[in-house]
Amino acid sequence: MRRIGAMMRTDVPEAWACAPLEDVRVHVWIHDALSVVKVRHRYRNREDKPIEAVFTFPVPLDATVLGLEAEIGGARLQARVVEREDAEEAYERAIGQGDAAVLLEEVEPGIHAVNLGNLNPNEEAVLTIRYGIPNRWRDGRLRFVLPTVIAPRYGMPDHEPHHHPDVDPLASHSYALEVEIAGDAAEAEVSCPTHPVRIERGERSVRVRPCSERLTMDRDFVLVLRRQKTRAAGFYLRTPKGVLMMAAFAPQAREGSARATERERAARIKIVCDCSGSMAGDSIWQAKEALRCLLAELSPEDRFTIVRFGSRHEWLFPELRPSDGEALAQALAYLRRMDADMGGTELARALKAAFALDAGVPADVVLITDGEVWRHDRIVALARHSEHRVFVVGVGSAPVEGLLAR
Missing domain, CATH: 3.40.50.410 (von Willebrand factor, type A domain)
Structure with missing residues (x-):
């Protein structure tokens, strides 16, 4: 199982220790065309000197980060998107000046890393990340996957050593989870092939909660939604620069228009x-x-x-x-x-x-x-x-x- 605790970089490059991950809470909102995931990590530095905490986490391959917020020592930091080189330069400059700083970057598709700089002794850091995932309905079926594990992999990665996930077979971490399904998606039949869950249907929404208060991070969480018809869906968002829109269309083939045909050649x-x-x-x-x-x-x-x-x-x-x-x-x-x-x-x-x-x-x-x-x-x-x-x-x-x- 992957050690989820952050890796702490000390004055000696080869010296690493594990900053304990004290709590993880996840909220998932599934609508017709889009799912939004909010993940809250809480860490505490139990060392006797300031540290830089670096930790990696999995995200769906087609996820887009919507926001990053950190609370460190009572201060709230709000992330903004800049070019990679500019972000790294600003982060290192803040660290050199003794300021708290946060850097989020993509290590490779499906894996992101967060650097928390200058976390003081016994200081707590709370990191909240939001990302969106386009829902891909196929034949009235949606498979939603919440990745929680970066398992040991064969070979050597191309990224920096401090972004390489540490693995401890004795480590065990858990998280609290709640899923809300809204819009036309709330009419779907809901099942979970990976975990026992409770499904509570309201007038316009569905809530899914695990039967256990905490889930162990030993496998991905999967929900399957099935409905008779897939309708077109969309969102719009007003911003100071205009209106952003996302739309999904589900054309329906006429019954009998598609027929199975024999293969033209042997496979x-x-x-x-x-x-x-x-x-x-x-x-x-x-x-x-x-x-x-x-x-x-x-x-x-x-x-x-x-x-x-x-x-x-x-x-x-x-x-x-x-x-x-x-x-x-x-x-x-x-x-x-x-x-x-x-x-x-x-x-x-x-x-x-x-x-x-x-x-x-x-x-x-x-x-x-x-x-x-x-x-x-x-x-x-x-x-x-x-x-x-x-x-x-x-x-x-x-x-x-x-x-x-x-």
């Missing part, structure tokens, strides 16, 4: 399955279930193979084989032997091997993984230049959206 599928150590537990079970379902959909004319990977990779077949009875029987036997026992996560090597197999012949790649690796941009670039269609199945309690959704 050629290379299945790449993560069997690294991070997949232990529920993740490898989910991966094997996904693979079993995929094999069941193959027709005799389709061709396929499977490569499982970790620190190394190995093939079921060294070429694409017709999915006849014999090949499927071998694949199911191979699946039963699969486990999370292959060490590290050399995802790029496995993908390169899959792309190189029968290169030049149109084929699809299905990747099954939890995505727990660094340097996502390089992997995404590799896939985009492969001349393959790549489909990703994310598994586990906190799959890395920064890789899987791109």
Whole structure:
């Protein structure tokens, strides 16, 4: 589990200590076209000298920060958006002058970092961050995800060392959560596949509260909303500079206008399955279930193979084989032997091997993984230049959206 407490930078660059995170409270507001999340972190410096606290936290990939406010030693700081270099220069200047300062920056897609400078001994810092997420309804269904975990990842990140999340398997942190659903979204059927919740329906809104007063930060919180019809929705906001507007449209196809058609050609599928150590537990079970379902959909004319990977990779077949009875029987036997026992996560090597197999012949790649690796941009670039269609199945309690959704 990730240590959520802030990392404290001392006079010695290599010396770090953990500033305890004393409380986290989250409020989620879900409307038709937009969700707004407000996260309140409360920290306290229990050292005997001033510190700089640096901590990282996950956000949805398409989130936009709407506001940042900090209360330090009775003073309230309101953030403003400036260019990265200007922000870093202003922050360092304030620190050098002994002033309290806050710097929020994106470490990589899906991960942000906050620097709290000059937190005095026994001083408390309360940080409130608001971000908005566009709601993406698909066939009357919305899946809302509140990420709470940055799990250990394989490899070395590209960002600064003090932004690298520390990991302590003995650390345990919790948070209080309340969700309010309003607008037409309040008419939807609501379910939570990750946590037991209480659902209270009012006249124009729905409130969702966990059955437990506190939730442990060991998995993402997921809500699923389903409704019969998806209507157009929008927001507008008056500002001194004019009116800002956001609109979402949901065109409805006429009944019977779309019909299923037979595939024009047999499928050629290379299945790449993560069997690294991070997949232990529920993740490898989910991966094997996904693979079993995929094999069941193959027709005799389709061709396929499977490569499982970790620190190394190995093939079921060294070429694409017709999915006849014999090949499927071998694949199911191979699946039963699969486990999370292959060490590290050399995802790029496995993908390169899959792309190189029968290169030049149109084929699809299905990747099954939890995505727990660094340097996502390089992997995404590799896939985009492969001349393959790549489909990703994310598994586990906190799959890395920064890789899987791109």
